[in-house]
Amino acid sequence: MTTTRPRRAAIAVIAAGALALSACATDLPGGSAEQSDYPTRAIDLVLPFGAGGATDLAARAMADALASELGQPFNATNQTGAQQVTAVSNVIGSADDGYTLLADGGGSSTVQSLLPDLPYAWDDRTFVARVAGGAHAYAVGAGSGIATLDELVERATSDPSSFRVAWLSGTSTSDFATLQLLQAIGVDPNEVIRVPFSGSGDAMQAAAAGDVDLASGGTSAIASLYSSGDLVPVALTGADPNYPDLPLTADLGYPELDMTYWVGLSGPAGLQESVRDTLAGTLEQLGDEGALDDSFETLGMTVDVVTGEELSTQVHEEAETFAELNALVS
Known part of the structure; x- marks a missing residue:
């Protein structure tokens, strides 16, 4: 407040x-x-x-x-x-x-x-x-066949051992946004494949290219790839004045997904x-x-x-x- x-x-x-x-x-x-x-x-x-x-x-x-x-x-x-x-x-x-x-x-x-x-x-x-x-975005590639948070959850829970998530240093709020999601849907983060990246920008590029199934990061990291149609942000952890039409995790039934930076x-x-x-x-x-x-x-x-x-x-x-x-x- x-x-x-x-x-x-x-x-x-x-x-x-x-x-x-x-x-x-x-x-x-x-x-x-x-x-x-x-x-x-x-x-x-x-x-x-x-x-x-x-x-x-x-x-x-x-x-x-x-x-x-x-x-x-x-x-x-x-x-x-x-x-x-x-x-x-x-x-x-x-x-x-x-x-x-x-x-x-x-x-x-x-x-x-x-x-x-x-x-x-x-x-x-x-x-x-x-x-x-600022809020975090959960994003997937446009070619992933995923368009909603529910579809992302279904993908992750159906076969966690093949689910690839972008991973930064392990001490990034982006990583903790990912951990919050996995915890909320009952997926052990030790079962998924954590693919290392140096920053959210690189992680979003990888999601757009289909190299990972999920990338989490601040909304500034999604701007160009979302505008180009290469990236689909399926949910934000909080309101963003630049993306008023994107769904919020709380409205989708996941109020505990509230990670911010x-x-x-x-x-x-x-x-x-x-x-x-x-x-x-x-x-x-x-x-x-x-x-x-x-x-x-x-x-x-x-x-x-x-x-x-x-x-x-x-x-x-x-x-x-x-x-x-x-x-x-x-």
Whole structure:
């Protein structure tokens, strides 16, 4: 649910509070003094995913909006590898002054919940805001003979051992969308054939070519192949403003198929309260004003700004879901 607050008034209150803190603060334990005028220089935004994908483009749209509103550039840099661990580690090891931030999302929650012996814990990160989310599409090739979700289910359940699903890293929300479907229809994910791919785009290409029977991914990955008639999205896990006529899993009798991906903002543990409030308040303001809608709708995402404890709760619940689904795979 979007957190509603007064718009520019909220920023004024935040700034006033920060000014009061600054007037009486000295160095904080383990950190630096609170800032009343943040930001005064460029901000480094670390993107823990590859360039050109939906989450990358969404993070850059978020950065552009913040830069325009706050009057300082957000320098977005992709840092890939090690399943996002390197990027997250670099951010949580930075100063608490808000000049190095992380473009966060479901992927980092996935890694946090699945990989043992990570060099950081949940409380090493300050979650600032979740800005927007997008649905996943279950897609098949146009030549598959499948046109509906029911037909896809029939294909999968009739012979699971020959059913081929596109598989990314095993820590992708696309993979968890696939696992949700298999669980819902009573198919053991260890029986199906998991075909590895590097990204949703490649997976959708394979589905269109008939090389896999199912590909799951963000709706931005289906655009060109759906337009060309080579791909059939049989269901979406949530509404997408670009595809209002495509069926939704909940309407087809599968409300539990609700996997989404999202983009947001986080920083190191102990991120200064005045910095966090400025960033969160600005994003809430932009969300309330509809200033983010066009950029995110183009990417198939719906703006829904969530901050504070509500966000922390969502992230932890999401991680628990990922862990439960991952336990299905041997």
